[in-house]
Amino acid sequence: MQNAEIARLLSDVADLLEISAGNPFKVRAYRNAARTVADHPDPIAELVSGGGFDVTDLPGIGDGIAKEITALVATGSLPQRQLLAAKIPPGLLDLLRIPGLGPKRVKLFHERLKVNSVADLKDALEKGKIAKLAGFGPKLLEKIREGVSGAGAGTQQRMVLHEAEQYARAIVEYLKAGGGIDAIDVAGSFRRRRETIGDLDIVVSCANAPAVIQRFGKFGDVAQVASQGDTRSTVRLTSGLQVDLRVVEPAAFGAAMQYFTGSQAHNIELRKIAQAKKLKLNEYGLYRGSKAIAGRTELDVYSALGLDWIPPELREGRNEIALAKEHALPTLVTLEEIRGDLQMHTDASDGKATLGEMVEAARALGYAYIAITDHSPRMSMAGQSPAELRGQWKEIDRLNTRLRGIRVLKSVEMDILESGKLDLPDDVLAEADYVVATIHYGLKQSERQLTDRLLRAIENRWVDAIGHPTGRIVPVRPSYPLDFDVVAKAAANAKCLLEINGSERMDLPDTLAAAAKAHGVRFVLSTDAHNQRELGFMRFAVAVARRAGLTAADILNTQPTADFLNGLRRSRNH
Numbered sequence: 001m002q003n004a005e006i007a008r009l010l011s012d013v014a015d016l017l018e019i020s021a022g023n024p025f026k027v028r029a030y031r032n033a034a035r036t037v038a039d040h041p042d043p044i045a046e047l048v049s050g051g052g053f054d055v056t057d058l059p060g061i062g063d064g065i066a067k068e069i070t071a072l073v074a075t076g077s078l079p080q081r082q083l084l085a086a087k088i089p090p091g092l093l094d095l096l097r098i099p100g101l102g103p104k105r106v107k108l109f110h111e112r113l114k115v116n117s118v119a120d121l122k123d124a125l126e127k128g129k130i131a132k133l134a135g136f137g138p139k140l141l142e143k144i145r146e147g148v149s150g151a152g153a154g155t156q157q158r159m160v161l162h163e164a165e166q167y168a169r170a171i172v173e174y175l176k177a178g179g180g181i182d183a184i185d186v187a188g189s190f191r192r193r194r195e196t197i198g199d200l201d202i203v204v205s206c207a208n209a210p211a212v213i214q215r216f217g218k219f220g221d222v223a224q225v226a227s228q229g230d231t232r233s234t235v236r237l238t239s240g241l242q243v244d245l246r247v248v249e250p251a252a253f254g255a256a257m258q259y260f261t262g263s264q265a266h267n268i269e270l271r272k273i274a275q276a277k278k279l280k281l282n283e284y285g286l287y288r289g290s291k292a293i294a295g296r297t298e299l300d301v302y303s304a305l306g307l308d309w310i311p312p313e314l315r316e317g318r319n320e321i322a323l324a325k326e327h328a329l330p331t332l333v334t335l336e337e338i339r340g341d342l343q344m345h346t347d348a349s350d351g352k353a354t355l356g357e358m359v360e361a362a363r364a365l366g367y368a369y370i371a372i373t374d375h376s377p378r379m380s381m382a383g384q385s386p387a388e389l390r391g392q393w394k395e396i397d398r399l400n401t402r403l404r405g406i407r408v409l410k411s412v413e414m415d416i417l418e419s420g421k422l423d424l425p426d427d428v429l430a431e432a433d434y435v436v437a438t439i440h441y442g443l444k445q446s447e448r449q450l451t452d453r454l455l456r457a458i459e460n461r462w463v464d465a466i467g468h469p470t471g472r473i474v475p476v477r478p479s480y481p482l483d484f485d486v487v488a489k490a491a492a493n494a495k496c497l498l499e500i501n502g503s504e505r506m507d508l509p510d511t512l513a514a515a516a517k518a519h520g521v522r523f524v525l526s527t528d529a530h531n532q533r534e535l536g537f538m539r540f541a542v543a544v545a546r547r548a549g550l551t552a553a554d555i556l557n558t559q560p561t562a563d564f565l566n567g568l569r570r571s572r573n574h
């Protein structure tokens, strides 16, 4: 059982408690516990079942919840959740998954309208009962309606890459631990690093396929073995994620990886090239008549077709095959080329770790520089006043005199206010080394207003970058309305960087980053980490950049410290 799933069950308890008017402190305790578990770097279920691990050592987890987690690991279910679910119609949990609905609204539907399931809600919507409740305007109703049709149609939910990675790693390690495996890798959209994953596709080469297929079906998270053959199996995990396994001969591993990595559009184009050469391409190899001419490695397959090897992130059937033919594929940026992380938070705003802890964790990753970007005053609860920011910057100055090998940049994540004004005056911004401006409020404004707000921030000479430029969060929140081309052109002209944020925002998205590059924009990659573990999210920012076809030259934080600082627009001010 992965941390993400334990966290989901804990937050179910918080939701159920809230619906049943439970103790608000207990609600908060479960919510905090869910966050703690989700943020933990190691699989908690393994630590617990390994013994000698005290769950109450986790920050903010007391005896009660610790016992719950221990029971969950032992039995596969959370006693509290069972207890509450027995008292509350189970359909209410489905309602909670509909965008726009939280425990408060679900409780209201349940108590006032006897709505206990998605079907009940659909009925109540049709009869106009929801519209009569206070606080349900046309926009919210539309959102709920959309959510209801999605939830009812049994559409398979896609899992975010961040979460799917936990399952992929665990399964690969589990299969490897069984021994006898020649090669193993994850293919499909996961390998192409799409932001969401429909299912996982795992390819193994080994001599004893039945043994691997058997072991796969016994993986601890498997809820159901959907199908099992001699060389293939499909399982569904308790989290709902489907996993396909293919076992092939070593001589076919490259061909199988190529086929199952896809995308389908890429494969169709590739097969046409094979046909034009009177060859046949499938998951077992590239054939001339009945003779296999390639298949052991992907490189062999692409070479035999007259193509350069194509990085999986580009295999979407856009123009990658034409570029591969002309030996003109871009040299995509790599994680190793990133020298600094330009957005992170400490406990001075809404982060969980101290300044010193974040710096140490960043240093351990080998970064030459990082920016500490705590929030500006507008951010409720977490905002820092100019005096507080200046206090933090003094502390950073002192820290930098002691530190060797890493430079901490004085920075701030500054809100672009609803009015379009910036949340801090120029004299404060001028004292920073780097400023990232972002929108967190007024997301319901018109496209014109939101676009203008970004343009006003881009106009300011002290704004070095626009952070999470579209405001989306995968998969829960779409972008706010925006004329992106206008923003990208303005950013390119003003030499204002656009951020690619590797948290679950995944913002800019790959397609917009590619469009921005075409307008001449330069980028900065960041994690928006709120704890040490999340500094690892840089791999997701790099994934977006690679899918967008970006090279090291497109990204300012691939440069050494002095060049990074000289490349900022503020360096032109002096």
Ligand code: DGT
Pocket (backbone or CB within 6 Å): 187, 188, 189, 190, 194, 196, 197, 198, 199, 200, 201, 259, 260, 261, 262, 263, 264, 267, 268
């Ligand atoms: P997903 O799982 O929806 O996020 O996306 P994929 O790309 O992982 O799709 P999936 O799991 O259905 O199949 C994995 C790969 O296998 C896919 O990218 C290409 C290949 N593939 C599957 N079915 C077909 C097919 O009917 N024709 C071709 N040419 N390739 C296929």
Ligand code: CA
Pocket (backbone or CB within 6 Å): 188, 189, 190, 198, 199, 200, 201
């Ligand atoms: Ca897949």
Ligand code: CA
Pocket (backbone or CB within 6 Å): 188, 199, 200, 201, 244
């Ligand atoms: Ca699949």
Ligand code: ZN
Pocket (backbone or CB within 6 Å): 413, 438, 440, 467, 468
């Ligand atoms: Zn932010």
